[in-house]
Amino acid sequence: MIRLAVLGSCLLALTLGALSLHVPGALGVGSIRLKTWFVVISGTSALFYLAAVFTVLRRPAQTRAVWLVLLVAAALRLPLIVAPPFLSTDIYRYVWDGRVQAAGVNPYRYLPADPALASLRDPTVYPYINRAEYAPTIYPPAAEALYAAVAFVSSNLIAVKATMVGFEILAVYCLLRLLGLAGLPPERVLIYAWNPLPVWAFAGNGHIDAAAIGLVAAALLLRVLHRDSWAGTALGLAILTKFLPAVIAPVLWRRRTGWRTAAAALATIALLYAAYSGVGLRVFGFLQGYGSEEGYDSGAGFWLLAGLSRIMTLPPAAAIIYKAVAALLLAAFGAWFAFVRRPDNAVSICAAAGVMMAVLSFAISPHYPWYFAWLAVPCVLAPTPAVLWMATAPILLYLDTFGDRFVWPSVVFVPALGLALAGLRPKHTAEPIKGTT
Numbered sequence: 001m002i003r004l005a006v007l008g009s010c011l012l013a014l015t016l017g018a019l020s021l022h023v024p025g026a027l028g029v030g031s032i033r034l035k036t037w038f039v040v041i042s043g044t045s046a047l048f049y050l051a052a053v054f055t056v057l058r059r060p061a062q063t064r065a066v067w068l069v070l071l072v073a074a075a076l077r078l079p080l081i082v083a084p085p086f087l088s089t090d091i092y093r094y095v096w097d098g099r100v101q102a103a104g105v106n107p108y109r110y111l112p113a114d115p116a117l118a119s120l121r122d123p124t125v126y127p128y129i130n131r132a133e134y135a136p137t138i139y140p141p142a143a144e145a146l147y148a149a150v151a152f153v154s155s156n157l158i159a160v161k162a163t164m165v166g167f168e169i170l171a172v173y174c175l176l177r178l179l180g181l182a183g184l185p186p187e188r189v190l191i192y193a194w195n196p197l198p199v200w201a202f203a204g205n206g207h208i209d210a211a212a213i214g215l216v217a218a219a220l221l222l223r224v225l226h227r228d229s230w231a232g233t234a235l236g237l238a239i240l241t242k243f244l245p246a247v248i249a250p251v252l253w254r255r256r257t258g259w260r261t262a263a264a265a266l267a268t269i270a271l272l273y274a275a276y277s278g279v280g281l282r283v284f285g286f287l288q289g290y291g292s293e294e295g296y297d298s299g300a301g302f303w304l305l306a307g308l309s310r311i312m313t314l315p316p317a318a319a320i321i322y323k324a325v326a327a328l329l330l331a332a333f334g335a336w337f338a339f340v341r342r343p344d345n346a347v348s349i350c351a352a353a354g355v356m357m358a359v360l361s362f363a364i365s366p367h368y369p370w371y372f373a374w375l376a377v378p379c380v381l382a383p384t385p386a387v388l389w390m391a392t393a394p395i396l397l398y399l400d401t402f403g404d405r406f407v408w409p410s411v412v413f414v415p416a417l418g419l420a421l422a423g424l425r426p427k428h429t430a431e432p433i434k435g436t437t
Contacts, residue, residue: 001062004187007052008072011194014045015076018200022086027128029086032400039399043197046392053191055382061185066176073172073193077203088370091206092128094160097137097144098151099125107137107144108279124209130247131286135205138286141272142240143208161206167214168193169204174217174381181224182381187377191383192376197395201370212242213374219245220353220377223252224346232261236268244374245361250334251352258338295405296323296364303365303413305379306406311325326363333359347381358387358420365413367405369394371391372412 023030029038056065077244085091097107099120110116112132116285126132139142151420175189192198202210215238222231238245252261276283295301299319300309308314315321333356343349357375366372375391393412401408 001065001068003055004052004062004065004068004190008041008054008068008075008194010048011045011052011196012072014041014048014077015196016079017041019079019083019204022083022335025383026086027089033396035400039396041400042196042200042395046395049194049196050388050392052194053383053388056185056187058188059376062187065191066186066189069187069190069193071170076194076196076199077165078167080199080203081165082158083204085157085161085205087200088207088368089128089130090208091157091160092125093130093137094143094147094206094208095125095151095155095157096120096129097139098147098160101144101148102151102155106146106276106279106280106284106337108276110139111136124262135286135289136282138290139208140240140243140285141276141283142237143211143242144210144276145272146208146241157206164202164206164208164210168198168211170214171217171377172212174214174221175377177221177370178217178346178350180222182379184347188219188380190304191388192379195373195376195392197369197392198373200395200398201373205370207370209242209370209373212238212245213377214379215241216245216248216374219248219252219376220346220349221351223254226254226257228254228257228260229264232264232266233268235261236265236272239265240269240272242341244357244360245372247330247334247356248353250338251349251356253338253342255342292367301365301367302363302407303406303409304355307410310406327349330356330359330363350378350380351382353386354382354387358390358416361390362413362416365405365409367397367401367409369397384419386416386421386423389419390416 008227014068021029021034021038021041025035029035058340075161081117096112100107100117102199103120105117111134112126112129139147146163150159153159172189172193175192176186176203179186179188197211201207212359215234215355219231219238222234235249235252238414249265252258255262273283297319299305299314299322302322304315304376336358337343337352343352354375357378361372361375372390372394375387379391393415396411399408
């Protein structure tokens with residue numbers, strides 16, 4: 001308990017120290033030098049976080065330790081909620097899309113720069129919207145519905161960030177329930193709640209991924225409780241918040257009642273798309289353009305291909321081949337979990353979800369740190385070194401690498417790959433993290 005209190009205090013001090021680097025009024029941290037110091041301090045906080053993780057995994061359960069964990073988690077987030085975002089401008093688009101809907105306009109209809117929306121512009125939100133001149137919103141209908149709900153209450157940044165932290169609270173609640181069902185110490189929720197990556201991504205910058213995380217955690221809990229239709233509904237909402245949660249669908253499948261999960265998920269997706277279908281195919285927004293912009297069409301955005309391109313000339317079909325192999329690998333894992341080795345308890349379900357989520361995250365290798373925050377969710381019940389590393393180390397990707405998609409990202413992906421391969425060794429030679437099954 002004392003060691004956790006010390007580690008939690010260090011995490012809080014480092015978080016406040018990193019927050020103090022922001023130059024008031026600056027959209028970013030303030031300078032490249034300050035951004036570098038931010039990453040150094042945040043990386044140090046990640047080390048203290050990992051020390052806390054090993055503490056809760058290796059020591060016996062301690063009475064009331066969960067209350068300390070929750071108190072520190074709240075203390076880490078509160079200062080960031082009220083502070084201006086400075087690591088991303090995505091939140092300004094969320095506020096804008098909500099404002100557009102509050103005005104009775106379909107958010108997929110116009111670009112932010114369209115003269116039809118001129119009356120909605122102001123000096124505090126509109127100037128900071130990224131891609132305002134050429135990109136329709138990329139966010140799927142569940143995310144847009146959430147932006148609208150927030151806007152009807154309060155159209156400002158703090159309201160969005162508080163909402164995202166609310167979804168984190170949902171995730172923590174579901175994880176505590178799952179830990180109880182698995183007979184594991186509740187203080188292990190620290191594995192998510194103290195992770196500096198979600199802290200900065202959601203309380204600090206209000207990324208929509210928090211809503212997807214809360215819904216994914218809810219879907220996993222409902223799967224464990226055999227509430228198949230509700231699990232499908234939660235999955236459908238998660239998919240139409242971020243798309244990526246679709247990868248856990250095979251984990252939610254049950255032998256005789258899986259069709260209920262699938263039907264509920266598909267019905268939820270269909271209804272949400274129908275609600276915004278007045279714009280036709282424009283309801284898919286900037287999705288295709290985003291793939292091209294991020295280098296997924298050419299292959300330059302994939303870490304592995306970016307590395308190979310440095311030592312050899314890749315064939316024109318390299319990106320297509322890569323995506324086909326990744327899809328087949330995910331399909332193979334999905335079929336294994338859905339039809340062969342069906343997970344049947346809270347730990348095995350979270351472990352399977354962690355595999356699917358980690359493989360997808362590794363395959364698409366995003367350079368945005370917040371894309372990895374969801375990996376901390378399955379680690380609460382089934383922490384494996386590779387997934388835990390990928391859930392933590394991407395805090396380093398906040399360093400400005402000027403478009404580099406291989407060298408600096410290798411600090412995340414190379415150790416993750418090594419840890420994953422080490423985990424494939426025979427059980428008698430491997431040294432798993434204590435407390436896992």
